[in-house]
Amino acid sequence: MKDAMSSTIQSLRKILQDSIDSSPEKASIFFKTGPGDYAQTDKFMGITVPTLRKIAKDFLFLSLEDLGILIQSAINEERLLALIILVQKYKKSKEEQREEIYEFYRTNIRYVNNWNLVDSSAHLIIGAHLFKKDHYFLEKLSESKNIWERRISIVATLYFIRKSELDCTFRIAELLKDDPHDLIHKAVGWMLREAGKKEEKRLILFLYDHAHTLPKTMLRYAMEKLNNEQKAVIIKFKNSKSC
Known part of the structure; x- marks a missing residue:
C-alpha cells in the first residue's frame, strides 16, 4: 500500500x-x-x-x-x-x-x-461543515496564538455570509478587532465588507459601535463598498470618539 x-x-x-x-x-x-x-x-x-x-x-x-x-x-x-x-x-x-x-x-x-x-479552503470546508452546527470551534480558533488559525476563524464565516447568516461573522469580527496582525485586519475587514453587501445597515451600526478602536486597514476594507457620505460620517465618528 x-x-x-x-x-x-x-x-x-x-x-x-x-x-x-x-x-x-x-x-x-x-x-x-x-x-x-x-x-x-x-x-x-x-x-x-x-x-x-x-x-x-x-x-x-x-x-x-x-x-x-x-x-x-x-x-x-x-x-x-x-x-x-x-x-x-x-x-x-x-x-x-x-x-x-x-x-x-x-x-x-x-x-x-x-x-x-x-x-x-477555510469557508469551503470548515465554514460549510459548521454552517448548521455549533460555532464554538471558530470562537476557539479566534483566540489562538497562531495567526493562521485566527484567520481561518473569520474567513470560514464567508460560507455563512453567502447563506445570508451574519451573526457569526460579526461575533468573530468583534473578537478579532484588537488583533495586532495586519493579515487579520485585512481578513476581518474583508468579511465585514462582504457582510455589508447582505445587510448594509448592520455593518454601519457595527462600525459606529467599534470604529474608534478598529485598526485603519480593517476599517478601510470594511467600508470599501459604502458610499462617500457614509464613509465620511463613520470617519468623523471615529475621530470624535478618539479624542
Whole structure:
C-alpha cells in the first residue's frame, strides 16, 4: 500500500515539476518571505493557481493518506494543491465522508499556514461543515496564538455570509478587532465588507459601535463598498470618539 501511495505521489510531483509556468520569485511576490516574516520558511516552485486547478481535476481520486503527504509539504503549491483537491472531494462527498474530510482538515490545520491556503479552503470546508452546527470551534480558533488559525476563524464565516447568516461573522469580527496582525485586519475587514453587501445597515451600526478602536486597514476594507457620505460620517465618528 505504501509503495503504491509513494508511486502516486512521485508521479504527481513529476507532473508538478513539468508544469512550472512561473518562477519561485514571481510565485512568492505576494507573500512576505523575508527574515522574521510570516512566510519566511515557505518554499515556492512557480506554478500558477489556474495550473494547479487543472492538475487537481486529474487527481481527485487521491486518498486522505496521499493528501496528508502533500499537505505536510514544505512547498506552498503542494499544500495548496492538496487543499484544492480536498475542497472538491468535500463538495462531492456524502455526509459521512464530509465528516472525515473535516476532521482531516482539523488534524492538519497547522499546515494551512499561509493566507492563500486559508482563503482557498477555510469557508469551503470548515465554514460549510459548521454552517448548521455549533460555532464554538471558530470562537476557539479566534483566540489562538497562531495567526493562521485566527484567520481561518473569520474567513470560514464567508460560507455563512453567502447563506445570508451574519451573526457569526460579526461575533468573530468583534473578537478579532484588537488583533495586532495586519493579515487579520485585512481578513476581518474583508468579511465585514462582504457582510455589508447582505445587510448594509448592520455593518454601519457595527462600525459606529467599534470604529474608534478598529485598526485603519480593517476599517478601510470594511467600508470599501459604502458610499462617500457614509464613509465620511463613520470617519468623523471615529475621530470624535478618539479624542
